[in-house]
Amino acid sequence: EVQLVESGGGLVQPGGSLRLSCAASGFIFGNYWMNWVRQAPGKGLEWVASIKQDGTAEYYVDSVKGRFTISRDSAKNSLYLHMNSLRAEDTAVYYCARDLDHVRGFDYWGQGTLVTVSS
Amino acid sequence: QSALTQPASVSGSPGQSITISCTGTSSDVGTYNFVSWYQQHPGKAPKLMVYEVSKWPSGVSDRFSGSKSGNTASLTISGLQADDEADYYCCSYAGSRPYVFGTGTKVTVL
Secondary structure, X not given: OOEEEEEOOEEEOOOOOEEEEEEEEOOOXXXXXXXXXXXXXXXXXXXXXXXXXXXXXXXXOHHHXXXXXXXXXXXXXXXXXXXXXXXXXXXXXXXXXXXXXXXXXXXXXXXXXXXXXXX | OOOEEOOOEEEEOOOOOEEEEEEOOOOOXXXXXXXXXXXXXXXXXXXXXXXXXXXXOOOOOOOEEEEEEOOEEEEEEOOOOHHHXXXXXXXXXXXXXXXXEEOOXXXXXX
């Protein structure tokens, strides 16, 4: 059974940093593109970042470029999102999502982890 | 990176069919046949319902069908059921961006 379990969310002050983790199981992690998608409270979904199977390509939404870094560790079957210079508008539930097959859709999602940026 | 445009809400009675539109541009929906649709119940993670415009993932009912014409994709739910009441989001591949979601549609079963 495919499982994605996020962790690392919490309350952080504006300008602070946080690292989210996503533990993957039930599939060959190294065979899939992986993504982070977020949802601000009461708002819609927003794609945040994607990383290629071998980590050699990364893409980001404009609003997080230069502040967030997506990475992965195939030995640990884990996906990460390093978030720096956090802003109030980064407050959201962050979901880890697997690519069905690159660009075709996100077929498995984690339960999400809440990041709150507030003083 | 503007979101795709969806109606805020759509409603229908049990057994009826409803259609949710998703309007993009020639940079996303209009160029790529990589439109997917997601169902999200309150407090839950999104669930993939349709991918590549009109394909079903394993385990998803064929009551959910997708299509596309020009810059607009659509999701039709036939034989509406109480459990279909949820938020629905479209998503399109957009080249260099590379993904953009729709604004979301709340489906109400009357």
